[in-house]
Amino acid sequence: MQNVQLSWNLYKTELEDTVEKHCKNCGHTALFTDTHIRRHNANGKNIYRFAIYKCEKGHTWNKKLHIYKTYSEHVETVDMLQEERQETINNISILPYENAGLTELTILLESVYGLFRIDKALATYISEWSRTVIIEKIKKGSIHLNGQHIKPNAKLAAGDCISIYMR
Template sequence: MHTIELYWTLEASSNATSSIERHCKNCGKTVRFTDTAVRRHNANGKNIYRFSIYKCEKGHTWNKKLAIYKSFTEHVEVLEEEFSIDIMEPEQLNILDYQGNGCKVVKIIIDRADSRLRLDKLLAEQLVGWSRTQIAQRIKAGHIRLNDQHVKPGAAVYTNDCIMIWID
C-alpha cells in the first residue's frame, strides 16, 4: 500500500493584513487576495515547504510558497538554508495527481493548529480535485478518518490529530 505522509502546521497569526493582486483561476480575472494568517508546512521527504494561504473575495484560495527548508531529519528541528522563491502557479495538493501516481492513502499529521478548524472545510481549502461536498461524502462514508475514527464532516481538527484519506 503506497502511502504519502504530510505534516501540516496551521499557524494563525494575528497580524495578517497583507494582500496581493493576482489572477484567480476560479474567478477568471485579476482580483485581490488577502492573507488569511494561516501558515502551512508540508514536509515531504527532506524538503519542507512553507505556504501562506491567501483568499480572494469569493473565498478561492491561493497558497503562496514562502520558502524551502532543507532538513536532515524527518522533522523540522534541523533546518538548513532558507530562501524565498517565487512561483507562478499555486502549489496545492492535487488529490487526482496522487491517484494517478498509484497512491492509496494520504496521511496528514497536524503538527499544530492554532484555531479550531472543521475537517471538511480544512480539506476543501487545502486539497484540489475534490469539492467540499465530495469531501463531506467521503468523510460520511468513512474513507476520510480523523484519528482512525469515523467522524462527521464538521468534526474539529486539533494539534496532533491525524487525518487519513483513502483514495480509490
C-alpha cells in the same frame, strides 16, 4: 507508491474572519469579513500593518494588526513571507497521488492555531476536491480522523492524523 505522509500547519483562525462592528457608512452594526488583503502604511518612523475588512455593503474597515518602527521592518517582512510559504505547503493537488495508484494519504497536523472543521480545512487545501466531495467521502468512511469514522464538522487539533483512503 502505496502510502504517503504529509505534515500540515494550520494557523488561520476562522473566528477572526468576521467581526461585528459599527459601520460609519451603514450607520448601524454590520458584519465585517476579512478580505485577507494586508496593507502597510508608513507614518513617520512608524509602519502600520492593517487587515482590510469589508461590511456586507462593501464598506472597508482597516483593522490595525501591528505597529512597528522602521528599523525593524525587515523582521516583519520575514514573518509575512513565512506565513505565505506555510499556506502554499498546505495546498496539495490530489490528482497525481490518485494517478500513481496511491491507496492511502496520511496528513499529520503538526500545529493547529484556531478553530478548524475537517471538511472545511480539506476543501481549502485539496485543490480538486470541493467541500461536497469531501463531506461525501467522510460520510462514506474514506476519510478518517485518528483512525475513527467522524462527522464532517469534527474539529481539528495539533497532533491529529487525517487518513484519506483512495480505494
